[in-house]
Each structure stands twice: as C-alpha cells, then as structure tokens.
Amino acid sequence: MSSPFHPLRQQLLGAAEALGDGPAALPEILAGIVDDVDHALREPLEIFPVCHHSPASALAMLRRLREKQPKVIYLELCEDLQPLLTELRNCRLPVALQAFASELEGFPKESAPLSVIAPITEASAEYQAISYALDTPGVELVLVDRSTDHVFQWQPDPSSPAGTEEPEDDLHGDAVGVEIGDLRPRFAELEEHLLHHGRVRHWSEWWDQYVEQPLAGADHDTYRQVMVLVGSLFRRLAPHDTSRYASDEDRERYMWTRIRAHLAATGTDPADGLYVCGAFHAASRLPEVGSAPGTPDFTITPRTATTWLYGLIPSSHSAIEAQFGLAPGSVSIAATTWQKQLVKQRLTPFRLDGQKGGKKKATKALPLPSAATGPVTDHLTGYLAGPPRLDGLDEEELRGWCVDIVRLARRNGYLASTADAIAVFETSILLAGMRGRARPTPYDFQDAAVTCIEKDAVPGRRDVRRLCEILLGGDRIGQVGYDALPPLARDVYDRLAPLGLNLDQRSIQRALLDLAADPELAACSRLLWMLRYLLPDQAVRPIMGSRRLGEKHIQESWDLDLGRHQRAIIELGYEGVTVEQVLEQRLRRDAWDPKATAAVALKAVENSMLFLQSPRLTDELGNRAVELLSAERTVDEAPVVLRRIRRLLGHYRATTPVLPSWCERFVTSGYAHYCTLLPTAFVDEDTGVRQVGAMLGFLFSMESLALSLGCDRTQLEIAVRQCHPEAPAKIALLWAARNQLGDLSLADLRDRVDALLANPLVVPAFPQYVSGFVQALDPVPRLAPFVVETLSKAFGRLPDPVLLPWLPKLITTLKSQAAELVPVLTREAGRTFPGTLAAIDSWTPPWLARRPSPxxxxxxxxxxxxxxxxxxxxxxxxxxxxxxxxxxxxxxxxxxxxxxxxxxxxxxxxxxxxxxxxxxxxxxxxxxx
Known part of the structure; x- marks a missing residue:
C-alpha cells in the first residue's frame, strides 16, 4: 500500500540531493520525519500530539473532542495522580498536582523530601480532556505515564558520569516538574539556528509565530501532521546518547504497556479511544510502541516502599514559565490568545462543574459524533509550501494596547503621553515588518513600548516590560478550594475562623487580638505563633506581642498573608494531620539530626515549652541535650548553651517547685564536661575568648547548684590550675577565674595590671588584656568596679599610638561579642564617676585614695x-x-x-x-x- 506522503518524501529527498554540501545525514532526517508522520497516523488508537500550555493544542483538542467524542482518553500524566483530578472542581486555575514524600524507603535519605508537580491551566489540551472525561457520562480517563515513584527511580545518579550529562533545567524549586508535551529543543545549536533565522529573541516567541498562530485555526488533520512533524524533527536532532533521551524512551514503553493492558482488560475498541501525549512521544518508532496485541510489553519495575502523599497546590503563570524555561509573560500571553480565539471561533470550552474562577457552565448536551474520518491524506505539502497564514493587522486591538500601556505607565511614575502611544503604535508595526510579520505580536508590542516609554530610567518598582505583561494578562495565580485542602490546612482555617478574616484573600490582613476581653482568641494566638515558627516569615508576622518564657500578653496584632502562602500550608499537611503534630516532628528532627548540637537541642526544648506544653516531649528533648553536650568535643557554642540553659533554669525556678531531672543532669554533666575541656580551651588558638568566658560563666554561675547535686569543686580548682594560656585576653580571663576561686586577691590583681602598664614591652598588648577582663564580667560579675578601674587606667596611661587604633576595635568587639555586658560597665561607671561637671575637679578616683594606716x-x-x-x-x-x-x-x-x-x-x-x-x-x- 503506497503512502499518501510518498510525493512529499520524494520532494524532500530531492531537496536534500540539491544541497550537496549539506550534512550527510540530511536525506535520512528529512525522509525519516515524513515516515514518522505516516507511522503515527496509521496507529489504530488515535494519537493526539500536544504541547503543554499551548492554546493551539487546546483549541484543536476542544474541536476534536466535540467531533469524535471518544469513550476512553489515555493521558500522559503520572498514573498515581488520577485521584486528584476530581478535586480540580474546587480550585481556581492554575494549580498543580503534587506528590510529596519526606520519609524515604529505597532512595538516598539525604535526598528527602521528594516532590513532583504537574501544573494545570485552562488554556491546555490536558485540562480540556480532563474536563470532558470527568463531566461526560460513559467516558473513562486513564493516566498512563510512569508513577511519581518511577520518576525518581529513573533519575540518573548525580555521582555517576551519566548523571552529569545535562543540566537540571526541569526543577521547579525543590520539586521535579512533569513536562507534558515539552517541545523545547534539547540542545543549544538548533535553538540558536531557529531564533536567528526566525528573527526572534527566544523560543517562546518562535513557537508563537511559527506554530501557535498558524495552527490556531487549522483543521484536525493538518494540526496532527504538523505537530508530529515538529516532534519528529526534534526527536531526530536530539542527542541519543544522553540519559534523558533514554528516560523518554522508557516512558514511551511504559505508557504503551499500560494502554495495551487497559484495552485488553476492558475490551475497548482502539477506534473509540484517544491517546494524548507530547509531540515528542507521538513520533516514537520503538518496537514496544503501538496498540497491536502482539506488541512486546515493557517490564515495569515495582515501586519502592516510600509512602507518597498527594494534594493540590497553587501555581502561577510565572512558576510555569520558570519550570519549562519559557520567556517571562509567555504563559499569560498564551492565556490571552486562548480567550481571543474562543471568541473568534465561537467555541465553548469544557469546564469542570463547580470550577472556580470562571462563568457558570450552561448544561448543554454534546452533538452526535461525526462519521469516522476517511483515509489519511497529505496536508503537510500545502502547509509547508506556503508562508504561514497569519491574521492581518488588527488596528483596533493594537490601538487599545497602546492607549492602555500609556495609562498604566503614567500610574507607575512614567512621563508618558499621547505622543508615546502613537510612537508605540507605529514602532510595533515597523518591528513586525522588519521581522517578516504581517501582524504585530505581543512581543513586538513589548519591544516597542520599552523603546518609546522606558527610555533610560525606571521611576517605580515595575519596568515597562513588566507593565506589558500585566496588560496582556498578568501573572495569574491559582487557588485551592477548601474542600480540596488536606486535613491540616482545613484545620488551620477552621481554628482561625474566630478572627473574622477572609483568609483566602490575596492581600495582607491585620488581625487584632484582645486576649483580656475575648479569652477565646488565646487559641488563635497559640496557633499563629506555631504557624510563625513553621511558615515563611511573610506568611504570619507579629506586629505587637512576643512569645517568650514567662511572658503573657493581653493584646496582640498580626499581619496575615495566608492567601499568597497557601502552598506552604498545604505542604505542612503532607507532614501531619495537625499543626501540633508537624511541630513535634520538626522539633524531634532538629534534635536528632546528625549535625545537631546541645544548643540546637536546648532551642528545641524551649520551643516545645512555648508552643506545645508537653512535659513528655520536653523531657525527651532535654535528655537529648544532655547526650549531645556530653558528646561534644568543642566549645564553639558555649555562649549559646549558657544563655539558653540560664533562661530555662530561671523559668523552672519561677514556675515549678523542683527542677526537672534532665536539668539537673545537664548541670552536673556540663560542670564535669567544661571542667575537662577548660585547660584545652585556654591554650587552643581556634577557641575564642568569648567561648572560654562562657565556659567559666557556666562553671561559676551553676557552681552552687552543681555542688548541691554532688559535683566536686576540687575538679574546677584543678582544671584552673592546669590552664596555661599564652594569649593576653585569655590570661586576663584566667586571672579573673583565680580571683573568683580565692587563689588571687584583688590587690594582687591590681599589682599585676599596674606592672603591665609599667612595662613598655607589654603596653601594645594591654588592650587585649582589657578585652579579656571585659569578657570576665559574665563569669565574675563582681569584677565590674575593677574593670572600670582598668579601663580608666588604660585611657589615662596608654600612649595615643596604642590607644587610638585600639578604640574602634574595642567598640566593635563589645558590640559583637559582649553587647550584653556594656550596660553592666555603664552602670558601674555611673556609680564610680561623679555625676556633675563641677565635682570632677575635686574628685579623686577610689583606687588612688590613700588607705588608712594601722x-x-x-x-x-x-x-x-x-x-x-x-x-x-x-x-x-x-x-x-x-x-x-x-x-x-x-x-x-x-x-x-x-x-x-x-x-x-x-x-x-x-x-x-x-x-x-x-x-x-x-x-x-x-x-x-
């Protein structure tokens, strides 16, 4: 049987022979793409090639569904996402189907969490197919693509050579994006060639000009043949030795295996079905591709034991553009084109019953399906022979754009006028003519507006290109309805209902809580503080009020922006059923992380006391802090540990009759631990003065409690005697410690400081001694008068070449390392120095006053x-x-x-x-x- 594409094939081979100096593979490529089209059209199960978020694909799908009315639709989408499709009724598009896993089995633990998303927009062929299948009785929708578990099973190992062949350009945040019908070229050379000869700047503009616009009103046969042709071209030009190409072929084998299994199980006639897939996959010639009964199947590996959670999350045009590598504003332009073509062609799109964000759908029965299509005929020859049939200049549309962009620019601070609107109009037509277009596209209009309005400055937050995107559709952001939310998200909305706010609103709302007048709002306050800990900073932000141990506020005010952070709340639902459960898991995860320290565990203890009020969890985290402290071999976080354990001990002493057992164990273990590490810390160059001071602060401030719990003070005395520091600041700390232990009197300490000031060789290093004494105020606070005395002597005796360079360093050191000690010095200085200017002349420093003789x-x-x-x-x-x-x-x-x-x-x-x-x-x- 002769192929209807035989004349086209011969014509292309003749053109290849005429190009004698072209690549040797050119005849094979040109003939191969024609054969791919012929092969795809001969398949009994109709293959419908699409490009994701393409208005032309959506229009063609809409027309084909009304014409054929298939009984079963096979859709290229992860098969385990099918239960989510009915939840689209409760959402405002665009939204994304998501699979999420945080506890992994069979995957590397360090790769957690894993996430897969598949965005859905109204201007997509997939949504039209989903809406038709779910709302039409007797129609079955079957998702046939690999499961989300297989998505990561087939991911190349980053450590292997195959895992570094291609850049990871398909990531959307931390989620892997499922690209349905992706037709972007896989290598830069082809894209550069197309952009150069097409006189466009980026791939989105090329696709819009040479595929979207010509195919928007094309008949079904022409659309199918052209899309398979484009998919075959990119398939044959793509490198075949990459892991991504191999993964695409496995996906095709997987999908056709699922299709054949469903056809055999249900007895469906392939003529009554429709297979919706990307044009790249439609041109496949693999042996496993086809619906014939004898076609070999693909061996599908079992899924891992990983538990996957599923849900819907809000998406946006900008997020989809980032996921697919499209130009900014291209998805918004596609949505505008979709609406324009619907009006032009008088088509009514399919929309799920109850779908938010659109007009109510009128119930209307579908007409009877048309007769079966005739034999395949060649539509490619005529399509390729002539230039693309584009619409002519629509002066009214372009004029409206120009007037609106000038109005919008003036609102954003630009000095735009009617003359600028005229200039944008004429420049748009000029640019379109230079680029071989009869009708200015939105991209021509953007370039003209930037040239004529923006000039050399941007007076506001938005540039003209962004204003054009807003004018042509803007960044539409979807929303998940209440009924489609996970239990945790619904629980959050229910518990915040007493605030009387519209939490779905996409703007910042102020919540005022008078806890004294309305005690019922205390539950809302507690939930908001937990959300503050779990969500991004801008989602829940306190304006008045705080959450600290021992504090109780009677009034609070909050700025809530939950509408724009709905995705974060939904993803919390993948971790637990309630916010309390998620918070407990987070605290446990932080405390038992392999890199966790005692300071981290103490922070978890404090957070558990602030938010959960669970003594069992607090004791468990406290015991974990004791274990981590005993296992630490460094004292880098000693200041944080000291600050947090002091705060916890102070709270327990004020609220409970006895200390918890873990607190006692922490004090005794910390006393022995820091005594053991003290000699090493004094001589270690990597250990700072602040860390050593914090160790001494722990030992001296906890000494009475530690001794009452059975510790031996001799251990501390021996540790101090074993310290032999060389750094001046640490020497000063050691002297302060010896003074606290009674081993060095205050008079001897003064004599040593006077000897340092009298030694010309030591004077340049004296500021470092002073820094050590300042750090000693925490472990030995009674030395505050002596530190003031020492600073006064330094200012009075040090020469200017030493004193002046030291002052900035002293200030920065006090600010960064001892900010909490500055008030102590200030108060002590206020008690020491005279309070009036007149008293200075007769004032004698106390350390210079003559002592009485016996x-x-x-x-x-x-x-x-x-x-x-x-x-x-x-x-x-x-x-x-x-x-x-x-x-x-x-x-x-x-x-x-x-x-x-x-x-x-x-x-x-x-x-x-x-x-x-x-x-x-x-x-x-x-x-x-």
Whole structure:
C-alpha cells in the first residue's frame, strides 16, 4: 500500500540531493520525519500530539473532542495522580498536582523530601480532556505515564558520569516538574539556528509565530501532521546518547504497556479511544510502541516502599514559565490568545462543574459524533509550501494596547503621553515588518513600548516590560478550594475562623487580638505563633506581642498573608494531620539530626515549652541535650548553651517547685564536661575568648547548684590550675577565674595590671588584656568596679599610638561579642564617676585614695583594736580566721590588747564596730573601689 506522503518524501529527498554540501545525514532526517508522520497516523488508537500550555493544542483538542467524542482518553500524566483530578472542581486555575514524600524507603535519605508537580491551566489540551472525561457520562480517563515513584527511580545518579550529562533545567524549586508535551529543543545549536533565522529573541516567541498562530485555526488533520512533524524533527536532532533521551524512551514503553493492558482488560475498541501525549512521544518508532496485541510489553519495575502523599497546590503563570524555561509573560500571553480565539471561533470550552474562577457552565448536551474520518491524506505539502497564514493587522486591538500601556505607565511614575502611544503604535508595526510579520505580536508590542516609554530610567518598582505583561494578562495565580485542602490546612482555617478574616484573600490582613476581653482568641494566638515558627516569615508576622518564657500578653496584632502562602500550608499537611503534630516532628528532627548540637537541642526544648506544653516531649528533648553536650568535643557554642540553659533554669525556678531531672543532669554533666575541656580551651588558638568566658560563666554561675547535686569543686580548682594560656585576653580571663576561686586577691590583681602598664614591652598588648577582663564580667560579675578601674587606667596611661587604633576595635568587639555586658560597665561607671561637671575637679578616683594606716588603741579610725566582751575574747583567742579575711581584703593590721567597754549599753556587735572601725572602713573602701 503506497503512502499518501510518498510525493512529499520524494520532494524532500530531492531537496536534500540539491544541497550537496549539506550534512550527510540530511536525506535520512528529512525522509525519516515524513515516515514518522505516516507511522503515527496509521496507529489504530488515535494519537493526539500536544504541547503543554499551548492554546493551539487546546483549541484543536476542544474541536476534536466535540467531533469524535471518544469513550476512553489515555493521558500522559503520572498514573498515581488520577485521584486528584476530581478535586480540580474546587480550585481556581492554575494549580498543580503534587506528590510529596519526606520519609524515604529505597532512595538516598539525604535526598528527602521528594516532590513532583504537574501544573494545570485552562488554556491546555490536558485540562480540556480532563474536563470532558470527568463531566461526560460513559467516558473513562486513564493516566498512563510512569508513577511519581518511577520518576525518581529513573533519575540518573548525580555521582555517576551519566548523571552529569545535562543540566537540571526541569526543577521547579525543590520539586521535579512533569513536562507534558515539552517541545523545547534539547540542545543549544538548533535553538540558536531557529531564533536567528526566525528573527526572534527566544523560543517562546518562535513557537508563537511559527506554530501557535498558524495552527490556531487549522483543521484536525493538518494540526496532527504538523505537530508530529515538529516532534519528529526534534526527536531526530536530539542527542541519543544522553540519559534523558533514554528516560523518554522508557516512558514511551511504559505508557504503551499500560494502554495495551487497559484495552485488553476492558475490551475497548482502539477506534473509540484517544491517546494524548507530547509531540515528542507521538513520533516514537520503538518496537514496544503501538496498540497491536502482539506488541512486546515493557517490564515495569515495582515501586519502592516510600509512602507518597498527594494534594493540590497553587501555581502561577510565572512558576510555569520558570519550570519549562519559557520567556517571562509567555504563559499569560498564551492565556490571552486562548480567550481571543474562543471568541473568534465561537467555541465553548469544557469546564469542570463547580470550577472556580470562571462563568457558570450552561448544561448543554454534546452533538452526535461525526462519521469516522476517511483515509489519511497529505496536508503537510500545502502547509509547508506556503508562508504561514497569519491574521492581518488588527488596528483596533493594537490601538487599545497602546492607549492602555500609556495609562498604566503614567500610574507607575512614567512621563508618558499621547505622543508615546502613537510612537508605540507605529514602532510595533515597523518591528513586525522588519521581522517578516504581517501582524504585530505581543512581543513586538513589548519591544516597542520599552523603546518609546522606558527610555533610560525606571521611576517605580515595575519596568515597562513588566507593565506589558500585566496588560496582556498578568501573572495569574491559582487557588485551592477548601474542600480540596488536606486535613491540616482545613484545620488551620477552621481554628482561625474566630478572627473574622477572609483568609483566602490575596492581600495582607491585620488581625487584632484582645486576649483580656475575648479569652477565646488565646487559641488563635497559640496557633499563629506555631504557624510563625513553621511558615515563611511573610506568611504570619507579629506586629505587637512576643512569645517568650514567662511572658503573657493581653493584646496582640498580626499581619496575615495566608492567601499568597497557601502552598506552604498545604505542604505542612503532607507532614501531619495537625499543626501540633508537624511541630513535634520538626522539633524531634532538629534534635536528632546528625549535625545537631546541645544548643540546637536546648532551642528545641524551649520551643516545645512555648508552643506545645508537653512535659513528655520536653523531657525527651532535654535528655537529648544532655547526650549531645556530653558528646561534644568543642566549645564553639558555649555562649549559646549558657544563655539558653540560664533562661530555662530561671523559668523552672519561677514556675515549678523542683527542677526537672534532665536539668539537673545537664548541670552536673556540663560542670564535669567544661571542667575537662577548660585547660584545652585556654591554650587552643581556634577557641575564642568569648567561648572560654562562657565556659567559666557556666562553671561559676551553676557552681552552687552543681555542688548541691554532688559535683566536686576540687575538679574546677584543678582544671584552673592546669590552664596555661599564652594569649593576653585569655590570661586576663584566667586571672579573673583565680580571683573568683580565692587563689588571687584583688590587690594582687591590681599589682599585676599596674606592672603591665609599667612595662613598655607589654603596653601594645594591654588592650587585649582589657578585652579579656571585659569578657570576665559574665563569669565574675563582681569584677565590674575593677574593670572600670582598668579601663580608666588604660585611657589615662596608654600612649595615643596604642590607644587610638585600639578604640574602634574595642567598640566593635563589645558590640559583637559582649553587647550584653556594656550596660553592666555603664552602670558601674555611673556609680564610680561623679555625676556633675563641677565635682570632677575635686574628685579623686577610689583606687588612688590613700588607705588608712594601722595605729594603736584609740588612735582614730585607722587603728585596729579588738572588741571587748565575748565576741572580742573569741576573736582574740582565735585570730587566724580574722587574719585570713583581712589579708584577702588587702587590709592586714596588728592586734592590740583588748580594753573594757566604755558604756554598759554597748552590745558586742556595737563594741566590735566602734572599737575596730578599720574593718568597716576597709570593706567600704573595697566596695566603693
């Protein structure tokens, strides 16, 4: 039987021979694409080739469905997504079908979570087929493409050579996009050639000019032949040695195996079916392709044990453009073209009953199907012989565009006028003529508007190209209806209903919560704080109010933008049934992550107390924090650990009679842990001063609690004696620690600082000592007067070449590492220095004031004489304790003989203070210093 395409085949072979200097494979390619068309049209099951989000494909599908009225439609879409299709009734398009998996079995754990999305728009052949099948009695819709599990089974291993052959241009965020009918060239050379000779800038414009517009009004046979021809051309020119090409061939084998199985199981006549697939797949010549009973089947591997969750998420034109690599605004232009062609051709599209975002569909029975089509005839020769039949210039449409873009530009700050509208009109026609087009396209109009209006500046947030996209359709964003939401998302909407807000609204809404007047809103407040933790920052944002341990607010205000972040709420539903369950899983995941630290676990503990109020979970996370702290070999996060455990201990002491057991274990384990690491941290160059100071802060501030729980203070003393730092800042920290332990008196500490200032070789490094003393304010807060004294001496004695370069560094260091210590220094300085300018002249620094010298009895306030009575006799009999305290305070003196009390009403304490005023004077001097 001769092929109707034989004359075309001979004509193309003759053209190939005439091009003697062309590629050697040219005759094979030209003849092969004709054979592919002939082979596809001979298939008993009608193959309907499409391009995703193509108005021409949607129009052709609409006309074909009304004409043929097939009883079964096989659609190229992941087969496990079929239950979601009925939920499209509750949505406003565009939306995307999604499969999601967070707990993986059979896939690398580090690749979690896995996600697959398939966007659906109204201006697509797939949606027209879905709407027809779901709303027409007796019609069956069968999804035949590989399952989402197989999508990732067939993904090349990134570590293998095959996994690096092609860039991952099919990712949409973290989700793999299912490309239905993708006709984009697979290599840059072909695309560059087409764009250059087509006088267009990008692939979307080439497709619109040479495929979309000519095929918008073409008959069914012409449409099919042209689409298979284009798919065959790209298929034969694509590299065959890539993993993506092999995956496409496996998809074709998979789909035809499913089709043959369904035909055999149901006994459906192939003539009553329709197979909707991408034009690339329609031109397949694989042995496994075809509906004939003897065609070999493809061995389909079983799915893994991964549990997949399914749902609908909002999509948008811009997201679809990013997924398919299309030019910005191309999907919006396609939607506008779809609506225009519907009016022009007087067609009524199929729309699911109850579909949101459109007019109510009138119930109208379909006409009787037309008679079976006749024999296949050649429509390609006439189509390829002449230029594309494009519509002529529509002056009214172009004039409306020009007027509207000028109006929109003026609203956005441009100094546009009527003259600019005229210039855009004429420039659009000029550009279309230069590019060989009889009618200016939206892309010509965009270029003309940018040239005539934008000029050299953009006064607002939007440039002219973006304004053109808004004018021609804008970035339409879909929405999932309440009935199609997962249980968690519906629960969120129900629990926030008392706020009285329209949460579907795509704008920021202000929620005011008066918790004192309406206590029922406390549940809404608690839910909002959990959503604040789980969702992006802009979805739920507090304006007034906070959530901290021990705080309770009576009023809160929130900015809610849940309408534009509906996808994030839906994806939470893939992790659990309630927000509380998802939050608990997140906290556990953070605490048990392989890279988790004690600081991370303590943060999880605090969050569990703030949001969940679950003692069981809190104790579990606290025990995990103890395990992580004991296993750590570095002290990099010691400041964070100290800050968080102090906050938790303070909260427990204020709210509970006893500390939880995990808190006690954390303190005892941390005390032993930091004592063990202290000598190493002092000498380790990679450990900063702030980290060592935090370790000392933990040891000294938790010392009393640790000792009461059974720790040994000797361990800390031995650890401090084993420290031998070399860095000046750490040396200062060590001196402060020794002072806290009683091993270094304050007088000796002053002597050491004075010796440093007197040594010219040490003076350049003295600022580092000061930084160490500042960091010591956290572990040894009683050194605040001494630090003020040291800073004052540094400012007074350091030479300008040393002091002036050090000041900026001191300020930045205090800001970044010790911001919380600056108020301590400020308050201490306020107590030390005079408060008025006049008092400065007569003010003497306390550390320069002369101390009183000891004298005999009755010699005045500087004499040291024992008191009379029982207290005096006891002190005189056992003077060792008093001598030790006096030496520690730096005010040692000589004992004299006791005298009798001077008045009978003098009590022992009074006599002690009056007879020995030197002790009180020394203590007062020490405090004031």
């Amino acid at each position: 004298a005999g009895p009755g010699a005045g306030p500087g004499s040291l004489s024992p008191a009379t009575g029982p207290v005096g006799a006891f002190l005189a009999t056992h003077p060792a304790t008093t001598d030790a305290v006096s030496t520690l305070l730096g005010c040692a003196g000589q004992w004299t003989e006791p005298t009798a009390p001077t008045s009978p009403e003098s009590s022992a304490p009074a006599v002690l203070l009056t007879t020995y005023p030197a002790t009180a004077t020394a203590v007062a001097t020490l405090i004031s210093a």
